[in-house]
Amino acid sequence: MKATVLVRPKPGILDPQGEAVQSSLRHLGFSVEEARVGRVVDLELEGGSPDEARAELERMCEQLLANPLIESYEISVADA
Numbered sequence: 001m002k003a004t005v006l007v008r009p010k011p012g013i014l015d016p017q018g019e020a021v022q023s024s025l026r027h028l029g030f031s032v033e034e035a036r037v038g039r040v041v042d043l044e045l046e047g048g049s050p051d052e053a054r055a056e057l058e059r060m061c062e063q064l065l066a067n068p069l070i071e072s073y074e075i076s077v078a079d080a
Contacts, residue, residue, distance in 0.1 A: 001045045001053050006074040007066045008038030041065055050077050 009015045017037035025032045043060075045053050057075045066073045 001048065001050070001077060001079055003043045003045055003053060003057055003075065003077045005041040005043070005057060005061060005065055006038060006076075007041065007061075007071050008036050008073075010070055010072050013070045038071075045077075050079075053077050 009018070015036050018035045021037055022032050022035035025035065043057070045056070048056070054075060054077055057077070061073045061075070062068055
């Protein structure tokens with residue numbers, strides 16, 4: 001089973017990378033109101049149901065993949 005976790009800073013949390021991207025895009029002439037920079041984690045999971053996989057991914061995010069105090073995450077699960 002394949003899973004993707006998208007992690008990004010929560011709204012209101014300082015995002016220096018996002019600010020740098022926004023500034024650079026504006027200097028290039030693009031009209032950008034806001035930019036946030038996050039990361040994508042692609043995982044290949046062994047067996048189990050999608051519900052079990054999602055529960056396991058939630059635990060992974062809470063324990064390692066994201067800092068729940070300052071980051072939000074989105075999980076998507078697909079059969080291989």
